[in-house]
Structures are given as structure tokens and as C-alpha cells.
Amino acid sequence: MNDGPRLFSILRQGPYLIASVHTALDDSQLVRFQNDLVERIGSDRARGVVIDVAALDVLDSFASRTLRDMAEMARLRGAVTVIVGIQPDVAFAMVQLGMDTGRVVTALDLEEGLAELDRGARDPTAQRP
């Protein structure tokens, strides 16, 4: 499985982790990504996570659910998650397919994602006016 280029990377930047997906992941790779990330939140004492999915030109329901689960697990471990880089086509497909993404914080790109974390990444489950 580790032949060839890395499928994803998890880098630390200050109190944040930047997790980039480099290519389309199959389901087992997604699960590995999930486990690695949750592990790293503990070992790096991360307070925020940016998941960059800009390299994905498709996001099926399993991947979408996995991202949502990752955000929730990260929250239980004390880190806020922002998903960045959802492509226009992907956003279109997700909405058309009626995927539930309600509780996930999103931002345009990595820069905006980090800015969002710096702003204290408002908890998306909080009720705001």
C-alpha cells in the first residue's frame, strides 16, 4: 500500500494540523487517513485541523461521511476541523445528491481555513444568530 507516492500528508503548523489528500482515496485508504489524523491530533496536541480536498474531483457519499466523522472525532479530541478546497464541481455534485454536510465548517482554501481556525473556528454546532 505504501508503494508509489504518498496518498495523503499530515503536516504540523503551530497548533494546527494540515491534512492534504493528494489523490482519490479508496475506502480503506480513507479509513487509514482517518485513523492517522485522529492519532496525530493527540500526539501533536493539535487544536485545529485543516483538511484540504482540493485534489479531489469527486467526493462520494462514503468519503463525504468519513470527512464528517473525522471532524466529529477531532472535536471529541479537542480540535476544530475546517474542510477546504471543495471544487465547484464537487460542491455541485454534493448538493445535487443531497449529501448532509450541515455541521462541517468549510473555507475556500488553505489560507482561509487557517484564518478561520485563528478566528477561533466557531463551533458549527453552536447556535448562532
Added chain:
Amino acid sequence: MNDGPRLFSILRQGPYLIASVHTALDDSQLVRFQNDLVERIGSDRARGVVIDVAALDVLDSFASRTLRDMAEMARLRGAVTVIVGIQPDVAFAMVQLGMDTGRVVTALDLEEGLAELDRGARDPTAQRP
């Protein structure tokens, strides 16, 4: 029930209470923990509570609901609650089982939990701009 080692401890640190669960609690023990904690919030005039569940390697739906209820009761008594030390496996299981943990403030460990309280522990149920 009081034979053997203590099942949980509630310690005071300044304006905060640190409640640690030392081992898996059965349902009646959980209820006792809950009652003790709510009592202590009043007697110690606590403004914040950290509940450390790092010793738990499983958190079933009753325990999870009890923790949520404790946080809500503490809030009604004027104290903010942060749950810390949810293990990766536990987080995974909770998310997979779809447990609703939406309103509970979480942090990685005791240190982060106290820091969160010091930051004024943004109440996730509070309405913010």
C-alpha cells in the same frame, strides 16, 4: 459499594473542579458520580468543571448521555463543563454509533481542559455573533 479503590475523584483547583473517572463505571455508579459532582459544584462554588474520562476505553450510550446531562446540570448551576481525555478508539466508536455529543465542550487532556476554562470556555450553546 465503597469497598476497594475509589471509582472516581472530584478535586478542587481554584474555581474549578477536576472530576476524574478512574475505571469503567456501571450505571448506578455513574448516577452517584453525577449526584456527587452536582453537589460539589454548589458546596465548592465552582465556576468550571473538567471531567477526565481518559481511563475509559469504552463509553456506551448511557455513559455518554450521563456526561451530557452532567454538563447541562452543571451549566444550570453556573459552571461550565469541559470533557477531556476521550481516547481515539472511544471517539471512533461514538461517532460510528452516531451518538449525539453536539453540545459538549471537549479538549484533549486536563491541561487543555483547564486552559479552555481559563479562556472562558465558550459555551457551545451560547449564541455568539
